[in-house]
Each structure stands twice: as structure tokens, then as C-alpha cells.
Amino acid sequence: MRLSHLFGHTLRENPAEAELPSHRLALRAGLIRPLAQGIYALLPTGWRVVRRIETIIRQEMDAIGGQEMLMPMVQPAELWQATGRYQAPSPGTALARFQDRAGRPLVLGMTHEEVATELARQEIRSYRQLPCLIYQIQIKFRDEPRARGGLIRVREFIMKDAYSLDATPEDMAGAYGYIYAAYERIFERCGLEVLPVEAASGMMGGQVSHEFMFLNEHGEDTLLRCDACGLAANAEGARIGLGPDRREVELPLEEVATPGHETIEDVARFLQVDRAQTLKAVFFVRAEPGENESGPDDTGLVFAVIRGDLEVNVDKLSAALGGTALEPAADPVLRAAGLTPGYASPVGIRDITVIADESVLAGSNYVAGANVEGYHLRNVNVPRDFQPDLVADIALARQGDPCPRCGASLGTSRAIEVGHIFQLGTRYAEALGATYLNEEGRATPLWMGSYGIGVGRLMACIMEQHHDDHGLMWPPAVAPYDVHLVSLARPDTPVEQAAEALYADLQSSGLAVLYDDRPERAGVKFNDADLIGAPVRLTLSPRTHVEGEVEFKLRTAPDAARVPLAPLDPLLGRIRKATGN
RNA sequence: CGGGGUGUAGCGCAGCCUGGUAGCGCGCGGCGUUUGGGACGCCGAAGUCGGAGGUUCAAGUCCUCUCACCCCGACCA
Numbered sequence: 001m002r003l004s005h006l007f008g009h010t011l012r013e014n015p016a017e018a019e020l021p022s023h024r025l026a027l028r029a030g031l032i033r034p035l036a037q038g039i040y041a042l043l044p045t046g047w048r049v050v051r052r053i054e055t056i057i058r059q060e061m062d063a064i065g066g067q068e069m070l071m072p073m074v075q076p077a078e079l080w081q082a083t084g085r086y087q088a089p090s091p092g093t094a095l096a097r098f099q100d101r102a103g104r105p106l107v108l109g110m111t112h113e114e115v116a117t118e119l120a121r122q123e124i125r126s127y128r129q130l131p132c133l134i135y136q137i138q139i140k141f142r143d144e145p146r147a148r149g150g151l152i153r154v155r156e157f158i159m160k161d162a163y164s165l166d167a168t169p170e171d172m173a174g175a176y177g178y179i180y181a182a183y184e185r186i187f188e189r190c191g192l193e194v195l196p197v198e199a200a201s202g203m204m205g206g207q208v209s210h211e212f213m214f215l216n217e218h219g220e221d222t223l224l225r226c227d228a229c230g231l232a233a234n235a236e237g238a239r240i241g242l243g244p245d246r247r248e249v250e251l252p253l254e255e256v257a258t259p260g261h262e263t264i265e266d267v268a269r270f271l272q273v274d275r276a277q278t279l280k281a282v283f284f285v286r287a288e289p290g291e292n293e294s295g296p297d298d299t300g301l302v303f304a305v306i307r308g309d310l311e312v313n314v315d316k317l318s319a320a321l322g323g324t325a326l327e328p329a330a331d332p333v334l335r336a337a338g339l340t341p342g343y344a345s346p347v348g349i350r351d352i353t354v355i356a357d358e359s360v361l362a363g364s365n366y367v368a369g370a371n372v373e374g375y376h377l378r379n380v381n382v383p384r385d386f387q388p389d390l391v392a393d394i395a396l397a398r399q400g401d402p403c404p405r406c407g408a409s410l411g412t413s414r415a416i417e418v419g420h421i422f423q424l425g426t427r428y429a430e431a432l433g434a435t436y437l438n439e440e441g442r443a444t445p446l447w448m449g450s451y452g453i454g455v456g457r458l459m460a461c462i463m464e465q466h467h468d469d470h471g472l473m474w475p476p477a478v479a480p481y482d483v484h485l486v487s488l489a490r491p492d493t494p495v496e497q498a499a500e501a502l503y504a505d506l507q508s509s510g511l512a513v514l515y516d517d518r519p520e521r522a523g524v525k526f527n528d529a530d531l532i533g534a535p536v537r538l539t540l541s542p543r544t545h546v547e548g549e550v551e552f553k554l555r556t557a558p559d560a561a562r563v564p565l566a567p568l569d570p571l572l573g574r575i576r577k578a579t580g581n
Numbered sequence: 582c583g584g585g586g587u588g589u590a591g592c593g594c595a596g597c598c599u600g601g602u603a604g605c606g607c608g609c610g611g612c613g614u615u616u617g618g619g620a621c622g623c624c625g626a627a628g629u630c631g632g633a634g635g636u637u638c639a640a641g642u643c644c645u646c647u648c649a650c651c652c653c654g655a656c657c658a
Contacts, residue, residue, distance in 0.1 A: 012607065012619065013593045017651055037650070094657070111658080145582080145656050153657085199658095211658085220657085420658055452658070488617060523618035530618090541617065551617095 001044075001481070003516040003528070006030070008043030010528050020218050022463035023150025025472050029532050031480075038147025038155035040456075045532065048480040048512070049459055050158065054137055056189045056477060057160050057453065060182045066133045066162060071115045073139060077105035079114035083431040089325045094142045108141040113428050113450055116163035120446055121434035127167050130436060130446075131175055135162035137455065149218060151460035152416060158456050164449040167436065169425070172447035176208065176423050179451050183212055183419050186453065191475025192462050194418060197223055200237025200315060212419035212453075214461040219414040224397050228408035233397070235412065236315060240395055241402030246276070246363035251379040253347075259374040262342030264308040267376060271367055278308030279360065279368040279380060281344040283329035284317070301329060301337050305346050305388065306395060307359035308367075313396035320355060320392035338371075345369035346386040347377060356388035357395050418458050421451040472533030473555050481514040482579040484534040486525045488541035499540045502550065502565065506538075509572055511581060530555070536578050540565075554578055 008030035017034075018024035026032045031046030042050055058068060077097065080086035086095070086107070096108040109115065116134060124132065137160045144155050151157075164175035180196070187194045192214060199211040211234055213223060222235040233239065261270045268275045286300035302321065304312050318326050331341045337352060345368050346354050360366075360382055368380040382388070399412045429435065429445035438444045459478075466473045474480065485503055489495035503515045514534060516525045522541075529537050537560075539551040544562060552574060553560035563571050575581075 009591095009608095011592065016587080016593070019652075034650090090657085092656085140658095142658080146654090148652080159658090417658060454658075457658095486617095490616080521616060521618085521620065523620085526618045528619090539617080543617070 001514050003514060004518045006044065006514075008033075008045055010531055018150060020149050020152065020460075020464070021467055022152070022460040025463055025467055025531070026150060026460070029472055032151065038144055038153070040151065040154060040156075042456075045480045046459075049474070049478055050455060052478045052480075053190060053455055053458060053462075054160070057137065057186055057455070060186045060189070061133075061135050061160070061162060064133065064178045064182050066135045068136060069134055070136050071109070071112045071119070071138060073109045073141070075107050075109050075115055077107050079118055079432070080107055083114055083117075083428055085114070091142075094144060096141055096143045109138070110140050110142040111159075111450075111452070112136070112138070112161055113163070113424070113448075114432065116450075117428040117432045117434045117446075117448065120163075120165050120429070120448075121432055124165060124434065124436050124446065127436055127438050130165060130167045131171055132165040133162060133175060133179075134165075135160060135451075148220075149460075151456045152218070153220065154456065157454060160453040160455055162451040164451070166447040166449075167438065167444070169447055172423055172425070172449055173208070176421065176449050179421055179449070180210065183421065183451070183453070187212060187418070187458075190458060190462055190478050192418070192458065192465060195223070195232055195415070197415075198233040198238070199420065200234060200319070207425065208423040210421050211417045212421075213415035214418050214464070215413050215415050216461070216464050217414050218464075219416040221415050221417055223413045223415050224399070224401075224410040225413055226403035226406060226408055226410055229403060229406040231403055231405045234417075235397055237313075238397035238410075239393055239404040240310075240397045240410070241404045241407050242359050242362045243276070243402055243407075248364050250381045250384060251365050253380065253385060254378045255370050255372075255375050256378055257374060258343075258376045261376075267367060268308065271376070271378075273367055275309040276307055276363065277365070277367060279346070279366045280306050280308045280310070280312075281346065281369060282306065282312045283334055283339075283344070284314070284326040285329045285333060286321075286324045286326060301333065301352050302326065303339075303344075303346060303349060303352050303354045304357070304394060305354060305360055305368075306357040307363065310357065310359055311396040311398070312357070312394055316392070316396075317355065317394040320390060320394055321353075340369065340371050340373055343369040343371060343373060343375060345371040345377060345380075346388070347371070347380060349386065353390070354386065354388045355390045355392060355394065356382065358391060358393050359395055360388075361391060416457065416461055416464075417454075418461050419451075419453045422449060424448045424450050467533070470527070471531035474533045474535060476535045476579040476581070479535050479579070480512070480532070481534040482511045482536060482581050483513045483575060484529045484532060484537045485513055485515045486522075486529055486537060486539045487515070487517055488522050488525070488539065488543075489545075490542075491519065493542075495540065495542050495545045498545055498565065502538070502540060505568055506572075506575075509568075511572075511575060511579070536575050 010030050011028040015027045030043055032040045140159045141156050147155050166172040194212040194214050196210050197213050199209045223232055224235050224238045225232045261267045264278050264280050282304045284302045306312050334341050364381050365379040368377050370377045401410050403410055426445040434446050435443040487499035489499050506513045535555050537553045544551050548565050549562040550565050551560045552563045
């Protein structure tokens with residue numbers, strides 16, 4: 001490509017709107033241009049990078065038996081209604097909805113589980129066809145509440161998404177393992193350091209889920225990491241260790257007056273006990289009460305009990321209750337249910353769903369509310385004094401909490417999620433009737449997995465990891481061009497002819513070459529070469545040409561070398577060594 | 582949706598407080614000189630000052646509303 005005619009010019013100054021290096025450099029190098037909030041055009045140079053990333057993804061997905069296809073971006077709302085995500089609060093307004101001329105409700109695909117499952121329903125009949133792995137590289141649209149950070153979080157974006165179809169949970173877990181390994185190879189080949197972590201599955205549902213995280217201070221996710229044993233997890237769903245078991249001989253229940261002491265902090269100080277020796281009561285109401293949920297009530301009230309030194313993670317609580325949306329309960333609601341705010345107690349509660357954190361079981365003789373204004377109870381024990389409807393991990397993990405594996409103190413890092421994989425189970429298959437006939441001839445729901453990589457976000461992360469003060473420094477495998485050829489020749493001179501000839505030779509040997517044929521001064525050209533960041537820079541000038549040489553410089557190296565122009569092979573060898581092409 | 586910030590030429594910005602002929606740098610076009618790390622000189626083109634309404638003899642500047650973009654949060658993969 002001749003730089004003189006390249007569509008997409010470099011910017012000499014930093015655009016005011018860009019703060020992140022990847023955003024700033026992508027704009028300055030002419031890779032992307034904004035069209036609206038969170039919506040970007042990929043200019044030719046940026047598109048070349050995307051295509052090279054996609055090539056790596058295709059190779060690795062094909063290598064594990066993936067079959068590439070293309071699913072529609074516009075989808076009938078019925079599919080989303082069938083799985084419940086159309087009405088669920090979780091994707092909510094991020095799911096863009098519209099109607100066609102006949103008034104039929106449609107959505108823009110923000111992900112393709114529904115379509116993949118619907119297609120599987122049509123295509124998969126027998127266990128003999130399984131397993132299957134389909135994938136696509138498609139544009140998604142999510143009407144994000146807040147796009148940010150250039151390509152880090154956008155509304156329209158390119159995603160590689162894959163769906164595994166299996167006969168059994170074991171086979172699903174196996175496919176998950178293959179894809180996990182393929183993801184590690186993809187990121188490795190793209191030159192990106194990622195950290196796989198345990199994740200919450202959020203609106204996707206399912207149990208097992210991992211995110212591939214790029215550690216970056218501008219990331220929007222917080223990871224909890226254990227330096228001692230290497231465990232890492234997304235803070236939003238992370239488990240924590242419970243600390244030493246505090247169970248002792250159970251003492252008789254007794255009521256104590258605690259007038260005016262309503263918070264855990266207060267009560268613990270007043271009664272001279274550790275906060276971990278108290279029980280905290282937190283209340284929520286279901287956003288859609290009354291449905292066929294577990295629990296004996298129809299008030300929608302949820303009573304969460306957790307050890308006093310911990311906090312409730314609402315997402316975990318919601319997931320433990322089967323994905324119900326929860327809102328904090330106001331005091332009047334509690335009073336109406338016969339509870340005493342500030343002194344509420346799980347002891348003696350009826351007709352309200354009580355869910356206890358696992359931490360509660362690891363201790364005894366707790367201080368809890370007495371459900372009477374101004375009184376608490378000492379020596380509350382489970383299950384002697386109250387029996388939770390459900391015991392689950394609903395604790396919020398925080399910096400400094402003990403590691404669930406080794407007990408050491410957890411630290412935090414910010415990170416960007418570049419890939420996310422889920423074991424979905426049969427949720428989608430059951431909702432849409434995607435079944436196969438097993439060996440006994442019985443219709444059985446498919447076990448599915450879902451696997452995503454944000455291609456543009458991956459490109460942004462690569463730029464975050466590979467740049468310096470002058471510009472981008474592409475890993476050779478994803479660079480937009482292998483060679484940036486700088487001609488410092490005057491017009492209509494033998495040097496210019498030599499540069500043209502070299503450009504032609506490099507191209508015909510299969511290299512991707514960006515040829516700076518503009519009548520600019522050397523400084524301008526070198527700075528643009530540094531900005532665009534091709535791995536190899538070749539410079540042809542009168543100075544080198546009289547020696548029959550060309551200057552060879554790696555973007556990542558400080559110094560240049562002289563290489564003879566003829567014969568060409570040594571030069572080509574050197575370029576190939578540097579670019580891997 | 583809450584909090585904060587910014588909208589003036591293609592880009593980066595000043596001018597606004599204290600109302601009175603719209604500026605600077607870069608870029609862009611022409612001519613000349615220069616030619617290995619963002620050259621120099623001369624000439625030139627380019628602006629509904631985000632939009633609407635208001636106050637005023639007069640609004641880029643003051644007031645009201647509104648839109649867009651950026652950052653933090655909520656939310657989210």
C-alpha cells in the first residue's frame with residue numbers, strides 16, 4: 001500500500017477525547033474513527049489487524065474441530081422470549097429491540113445462544129451427530145449504558161462466538177477444556193498476556209465459567225488474586241475462605257438488652273465480641289414476587305443471614321435463588337412482615353425465605369437480633385435456633401479476605417475481559433426444545449457451552465500491551481503490515497526507482513508492505529512509521545543507495561543495520577525472521 | 582440514570598470572568614528554498630463559535646432549555 005493514497009491519515013497531535021493509550025494510538029495511527037458513542041469505523045489499517053487476529057482465531061478454532069458459519073444479526077424476539085432473556089432484567093435495555101413493517105418484534109443480536117440453539121434444534125437429531133462445535137465471527141450490538149475507553153467497551157463490536165453441542169455433561173466439560181486450551185493459544189499467538197480466572201456467569205446462566213483477563217489499570221473488572229497459590233477470580237463472583245472454624249460448645253440462648261445499638265459495629269463493641277461472632281441480617285425483595293420460586297412465602301421478601309464481618313454479594317444471592325432480581329427492602333416492608341429493623345432476627349421467623357451464607361455454619365454462639373426493639377440474642381446456633389431455607393455462598397469477596405484455596409490474604413488487580421467461556425448446561429436447549437435421540441431412542445436436551453472473544457477489544461488490549469511513547473509496536477503475527485518501507489528519495493531519481501523496485505519485489509515475495517512514497521521530510525516519515533508500528537522498517541535513501549544498501553530496523557530495537565539490496569534473499573530472510581512470514 | 586468536565590476552522594487550543602470587527606499553532610492549496618527524526622519564507626482557502634430561545638443598541642462572551650462527546654459511578658460480556 002502506498003502511504004500517499006492510504007485512506008486514513010495519521011494524527012500529529014493527541015485527540016482530546018482519548019485517554020487510554022490504545023484509544024489514543026488507534027486514532028492517531030489511523031486505525032479507527034468514531035461514528036457515534038461506542039460505534040467505530042475500522043479504517044483499512046485497523047481492518048488489516050482485525051483480519052489477522054481473525055485468521056489466528058479461525059486456525060485455532062478449526063484445529064479443534066470448529067465449524068465456521070454465520071448467524072443473522074437480526075433475530076425474532078420470540079426466540080428471546082422463549083429463553084426468558086427478552087423479559088429478564090439482566091440484558092434489559094442493552095438488548096436493542098425494534099419492529100419490522102408488519103409490527104413483528106425483532107432484536108439485534110447481542111449474542112447468539114438463542115439462534116445457535118434454534119439451529120441445533122433443527123439440525124441435530126441423533127447422538128451420532130455429536131459432538132459439534134460451531135462458531136462465527138459476527139457483529140454484535142449491545143446498547144450499553146456507557147461505552148468507554150475507545151475499543152475497550154463499545155456498543156457495536158466484532159465478536160467470535162462459539163457454541164458446543166454435546167450429549168452429556170461430561171462431554172460438555174471436555175469440549176470446554178479443548179476450547180479453554182485453544183483460547184490460551186489464540187491469545188499467546190496474538191502476543192497478549194492473559195490470565196484465566198474463575199468468573200460469574202451473569203445473564204448467560206450456567207455453573208462453570210472462566211474469563212480471560214488482560215491485566216490493565218484501566219480495566220473495568222476487579223480481580224482478586226492470591227499471591228501465595230496463584231488463584232485468581234473476578235471479584236464479582238469470587239469465593240472467599242471462611243477463616244478458622246469457630247465452632248464451640250453450644251451455650252443456652254439468652255436475651256440481652258442492647259438499647260440504641262442497631263449496627264453490627266455498635267452491637268459488637270457494646271457486647272465486647274468480635275464482629276465475626278455476630279450475625280448480620282440483610283433484606284431484599286424480589287423484583288417479580290410470587291412466581292414459582294422456592295420458599296414458603298409470597299411476600300417476595302428474602303432474609304439473608306451472614307457472619308457479621310462479611311457483606312452480602314447481591315449477585316451471588318440472586319443466583320442462589322435461581323436468578324431472581326433483588327432490590328433492597330425498605331423498613332416499612334420489614335415492619336409489615338413482622339420484623340424489627342435494627343434488631344431483626346432469623347430466630348422464630350416463619351413465612352419468609354431465610355438464606356444463610358456458608359460462613360454461618362463455621363461458627364457458633366452468635367449474637368443476633370431478638371426481633372424486639374432494644375434487644376439482641378446471645379448464643380444463637382444453627383440449626384438449633386433457626387433453620388435456613390437455603391445455605392449458599394453469598395459472601396462478597398473483598399481485598400484482604402482469605403483465599404478460599406490456601407487462606408492467604410487476597411489482593412486486587414484491575415483487568416479487561418477479552419474472552420469469556422461458559423458451560424451453559426441444558427438451559428437453552430430445554431427452553432427451545434433442542435433435543436437429540438440418545439442410544440435408547442429417547443429425546444434428551446443438548447448440553448451446550450458458549451465461548452466468546454471480543455475481537456476489537458482484543459486488538460485494543462494488544463495495543464495497550466505493545467506500545468511506547470512513539471507509537472504502536474505490533475506483535476508480528478497481528479501487525480497490519482510486515483514492512484514499512486520509507487523512501488527518502490527525491491522525485492525522478494535512480495533512488496526513487498530503486499525504492500519502487502524494492503516495493504514491488506517485497507510485495508511479490510508475499511510480504512505486506514506499507515510504502516511511504518510521500519514527498520515528506522525524513523522526520524515526518526520516521527515518526528509515522530513509529531506510530532503505525534510495523535515490525536520492520538526499511539529505509540532507502542541516497543545515502544544508503546550509493547552503497548547499494550538499505551537500512552533495516554526493528555520497531556522494537558533501538559538501532560538500525562545496513563543490508564545489501566542485491567541479492568534480495570538475505571534481506572528477505574532477515575525480514576521473514578523478524579515477522580514470521 | 583447520578584456526579585464531574587468539554588463543545589470556537591480538519592486536529593490541538595486561546596478568547597468568555599469584565600458583551601463592542603473571531604484569533605494562535607499544526608494541518609490543507611500555490612510558489613520558492615530545504616532534504617536522515619514532526620524544515621523555512623511568501624501568498625491563500627477554510628468558522629451557522631454544538632443547537633434553540635431569551636436579555637441587550639450589540640452575545641463566542643450573560644440567562645434558560647436542549648444536544649453531543651469524555652471521565653467517575655450505577656449497570657454490563
